[in-house]
Amino acid sequence: MAGAFVGAFGLLMLSAFTSVLAGGPLSTKRELVNAAYQAVAGECLNWEKPDLSDAQKVDCAAAHKFEVTGTADITGAYPKEAPFPNAEAWEKIAQENCAQASTTYMAGKLDPKGKYGVGTLNPDQNRWSSGYRQLRCGLQVTAPSGAPLPSFGSAKTQDQSAVYDPGVCVSLAGNNTVGDPIECAKPHAFEIVGVVQHAEGPFVALEAQDALMSERCAAIATEYTGGADLKAKNLLVTWDTRAEESWAVGSRKANCKIGAVPQGTNLVAWEGSVRNPNGAPLTTANPPQTTSVRAQDEPTGAPLHSESGKPPSESGKPSDSGQPDKPSSSAPTTTSENR
Template sequence: MVGAFVGAFALLMLSAFTSVLAGGPVGTKRELVNAAYEAAAGECLNWEKPDLSDAQKVDCSAAHKFEVTGTADITSAYPAEAPFPNAEAWEKIAQENCTQAATTYMSGKLDPQGKYGISTLNPDETRWASGYRQLRCGLQVTAPSGAALPSYGSAKTQDQSNVYDPGVCVALGENNTVGDPIECAKPHAFEIIGVVQHPEGAYLPIEQQDAVMSEKCAEVANEYTGGADLKAKNLLVTWDTRAEESWAVGSRKANCKIGAVPQGENLVAWEGSVRNPDGAPLTTSNPPQTTSVRPQDEPTGAPLHSESGKPSESGSPSESSKPDKPSSSSPTTTTENR
């Protein structure tokens, strides 16, 4: 995932979060989720229903979709007569009230391009009309569409590298971008084949990361595919790199992946998997993330850490990170950041 980091993190907050804890429109389900309104910093919340009406506090070691970093009361800025904020106003409110809470919660070590994004849980229109003005600030792992992905363990103790498990396929999104996890039988941009852990030490410039990833991903591809002839399938090996600000907070993992040979600078969708069916079982850290993301009634926000909150051009080939010519014994390789 690539996004600019200029001043403040982008906040993953659009209209869907307005009803996160209220269960959407007023109804009989409201009392089932009141416990979430009492969640404090360090507590985690999970839900299964697309309208988030079943949100409950859970142990952070279990699957969850929101980790509370603090609360904010905006009564002084929005008195009783203030109109209900629109999506743009909510984003401004979240930026002003939750960015610092996340930074403080993470002791200043929040990866601006990592898997965790800053978000908010806001009151719905009915609670707003009654004078309720308290927000829950938090961190989430999200797919590019904004759909919440399950997280395990507190963000304080987890590696923040933006990686997927081997075996995950990711869709080809609009405007040449990489989309959500999707079933490999469906058209997709990449199949994730492995994760490379860079060692501790000084930051490796992109060209050095490329050299490391080129060698390691060729080995990973050979094992993952059982030595398949990728060139004959019009496929190639590619990988991600880590930005210096990510490296500084300990994000040293990067994905190896396989994609179709691009047409110019445009990614090409392909179907199926190149995994060797007789290969060893895959080692995954978050099994629920190895399946496609279930659609939600509404997107929960832009998933990138950019000031504007707009998706980045992460699907476009990176001219600055192309490797040297591969050896004739290695799979054809190129590279681009996700």
């Protein structure tokens, strides 16, 4: 099988600060009791309504959208007469009050580039006006748009690697970035074809990871596609790597994926799936990583992402930064695999 492959160009997720406004409207007779205002460190919350008015405490082994790592009272910095914070202010509040709480909760082993981001459950504008100033700090898995993804198990015990299951496609967002999971029939940046589990041990340099992933991902792609000629489809195989700080906290998984040959430094969207319809059933996580997410609802407030401002890595080199790499502009290498 002739298949094109090249080094990693584009990561999947951003470990971000995400802020959500919790609670529905206040009643003049009786305030709705909301679990989001009662949860303590170690408890997990789930909800369906965008205003979190149906938030409930659930067993962390079950699907949930927020794991509480602590609480913070910001009355000192924001007295009763203080105006309701805008998006930038909420991000600053989250960074100042919840980043360290979450790191401490994880005993210092929070992957800064992993699937978990630091989040806050904030009082809505009505509660803010009444003087309520307590936040719930926590960890959550979010898509690049800020839309919450289901999480299973306590973050303390889970692999933090930012990976998706084989068969998941991720969209191409604005500014040459990778977006949320999306149906493969729609335009997308990458189709995930497999997950590589690196062996335990000392950190493997990126160049060595690159060499290992190029070999493993070529073989995985051959099996996934049934030996399809990717070059003829103007597609190529690429992959992710793990940064040293991620490796240090135990993140060892990385995705193999297929994308369109980039145009210069720009990712190119493509449609459809290259999966062999007659192939063996896919091996996915249990519970599986999500294949789609709902759009972020306006009533929860705009998602707040921490932007590092770190430039993409050099062309053709794998990266594990929070931002997608610029794609390699070098000609794809052609290899033959027989399986």
